[in-house]
Amino acid sequence: MYIAISKQSQGENFSGSVRDFVKYLEKENEENNLGLQESFFDQYNDNIPAEEVIAQIDNNTSKLNKKDPKFYSMVVSPSQRELKAINNDPEKLRQYIRALMNDYAASFHRNEVVKVDDIKYYAKIEKERTFKGTDREIQENQPYATKILKLKKEIRAIENGELKVNINRIKKEIERLETDAPHQINGKRIVRGMKKDGMQNHVHIIVSHKDATNTFKLSPLSQHKENETILNGKKIKQGFNRDKFYKAAEKTFDKTFNYKRNFVESYMARNVLDKDPKRFLGMLAGLPTSEKQAAFKMLFKAGVKVPIIPTNKVQLAYKTLMKLKKGVEVAINSGSIGV
Incomplete structure (x- = not known):
């Protein structure tokens, strides 16, 4: 399960409306028939009109200044394995x-x-995802894309009379590179912006910065996890524990759908990988045989090359560990594994 939380927009001026973001989330509906369109929903209601979402978020901004986001965007992206489970x-x-x-x-x-009724939010399911620069498929196709671009420039130079080379030979080389690129969909080289195949349902959530009563701020990007300060002689609690949220999000999915999560899919594994790749390999080596086999299968399918792990003590070169770490991170960002 991949969850990302971001501010309303980049920069420090957040005076704009949520309208542009809502319009962006409506892009799939413009391409689909009425029966296939997805509407916004909240905790209790389905089929919420886009204009109502805009009005509710834009009008729930009491005492926010220009440096305060009006809303936060949260993307919840289940892995293909999790989507298959539901x-x-x-x-x-x-x-x-x-x-x-x-x-x-x-x-x-x-x-x-803070209870869920204190949160003003609107969510929307999207059924398509496109390839981006961080995806493993794009990165591994990139050397071919670079060569193809260079050859296409040569063709333009030939057509403009700036270069005298056999144009047919160059065109055949381009065709070869297109075919040899390691990642294809329906016989076409995967490029940025191409739609991913398979199950791609994910959810965009717009969460108001202010609570549902428009009284106090609730920021999921607070620099504090669980902080306490004294204000006018009174102890004030503040913060948002993102670690707690991500762990709970995972447990909720597993409990709700009786999902058997493998170690390499877990939030704990991602944390260990970030902080101590060697320990990550040690924990991977220590899994029960069946779970370890499943973990290696998932990593292999995601294109991650896992070093051979000794049965006694894990002793690997730093460069090898960093290569493993990068490979897993690319797989995570591309949604290949659900860490």
Whole structure:
């Protein structure tokens, strides 16, 4: 399960409306028939009109200044394995998001317990994803793309009379490179912006910076996890525990759908990989045989080359560990494995 939280926009001026972002999230609906379109939903309601989302978010901004985001964007991207476990069912995904937002609310550190009814949010399922620069397929196709681009420039030079070379030979070389590129869909080299195949359901969530009563701020990007300060002689709790949220999000999915999560899919594994790649390999080596075999199969399928792990003590060169770490991170970012 990959979850990313970001501010309203880049920079420090957040005076703009949520309208542009809502319009962006409506792009799939413009391409689909009415029966295939996905509407916004919240904790209790489906089929919420886009204009209502805009009005509710834009009008829930009391006492926010220009340096305060009006809203936060959260993307929840289940892995293909997780989507398979719920049969790629949009209704089950909505069920999960509503359970997830309880975890979101519980991750705030406040004097009064924050509940899901305190959160003003609107979510929308998207059914397509496109390849981006961080995807493994794009990165491994890049050497071919670079050569193809160079050859196409030569063809333009020939056509403009700037270069005298056999144009047919260059065209054949381009055809060869297109065919030899390691990652293809339906016989075509995968490039940025191309739609991914398979199950790709994911969810965009717009969360207001202010609570549902438009009274106090709730920032999931707070620099504090669980901080306490004294204000006017009163102890004030503040912060948002993202570690707690990500762990809870994973447990909620597993419990709701009886999902058997492998070690390499877990949030814990990602944390260990970030901080101590050698320990990650040690933990991988120490898994029960069946789970270890499944883990290696998932990593292999994601294109990650795992070094041979000694049965006694893991002793690997730093460069090898960093190569492994990079490979797993690329697989995570591309959604190949659900860490």
